[in-house]
Amino acid sequence: MQIGIIEDHQLVRDSFKKLLELELNWQVTIEACSVNEAKLAVNIDQPDVFIVDISMHEGDTGLTFLSYLNEHYPAIKTIVASMHDHEPYVSNAIQLGALGYVSKRSASDAMIDAVKTVMRGHRYISEDVNFSYSCVSNKKDLLTNREIEALPLFAKGLNAKQVAQQLGMMPKTAHVHKTNICNKLNATTSFELLKVAIDIGVIQLNELV
Known part of the structure; x- marks a missing residue:
């Protein structure tokens, strides 16, 4: 190492x-x-x-x-x-x-x-x-600005390549951001990630309709 x-x-x-x-x-x-x-x-x-x-x-x-x-x-x-x-x-x-x-x-x-x-x-x-x-008053405070941008995209089910395209980064970088987000928010499934995203306000329920 x-x-x-x-x-x-x-x-x-x-x-x-x-x-x-x-x-x-x-x-x-x-x-x-x-x-x-x-x-x-x-x-x-x-x-x-x-x-x-x-x-x-x-x-x-x-x-x-x-x-x-x-x-x-x-x-x-x-x-x-x-x-x-x-x-x-x-x-x-x-x-x-x-x-x-x-x-x-x-x-x-x-x-x-x-x-x-x-x-x-x-x-x-x-x-x-x-x-x-x-x-930390909000779990959102554990995330960096770039991770806050990526969270709602991953929570909606986009993969690393799709998130990378939307945020202008390499797919490998997007994948790293997802790993860091999941670790910080203690989310192990897509459903848990979505729930946290809604709880901290980066996704509104009407966006999922």
């Missing part, structure tokens, strides 16, 4: 890399200290998962990079590792596509589990992060 890290403290980057590469066949292929550096690297080589710090000493924040990955490389799983282990940072990161959130205080213990969990398509929030799903 290939892993990317964006973190502006070299000692932290080195620590994460050493920890992650203890796992068999795990390799850190991107080490970036800024958003611009990370963007340049990911445009050349896309890892399976990216570990993202929020605070940067210079330039854009890690949230900017989360948004960039979600828009251009939605197949890359993302985990935030930050000292900002409370709201609104956590909800903001989730809305920008982060599947995992780990406090730096517990990263040495939680990071391996976090990577394994998000690679299975499940969310991982470390125990010391101050977040509850009650902080």
Whole structure:
């Protein structure tokens, strides 16, 4: 498995890399200290998962990079590792596509589990992060803007190729969006997806007549 890290403290980057590469066949292929550096690297080589710090000493924040990955490389799983282990940072990161959130205080213990969990398509929030799903007033808040656009189309029964045509993306990207939507909304069938779409208001009942 290939892993990317964006973190502006070299000692932290080195620590994460050493920890992650203890796992068999795990390799850190991107080490970036800024958003611009990370963007340049990911445009050349896309890892399976990216570990993202929020605070940067210079330039854009890690949230900017989360948004960039979600828009251009939605197949890359993302985990935030930050000292900002409370709201609104956590909800903001989730809305920008982060599947995992780990406090730096517990990263040495939680990071391996976090990577394994998000690679299975499940969310991982470390125990010391101050977040509850009650902080999210609407399941819609768990979705990115692109996923909100795709949800009603998938809920109406369109396949990935049809959704891709309507939204101007590659079918593979549309399929990734569907997988992410189903994981975030805990929907395993088309009926469950439709029900959630109606519940959160992206589809009106009269549209189904």
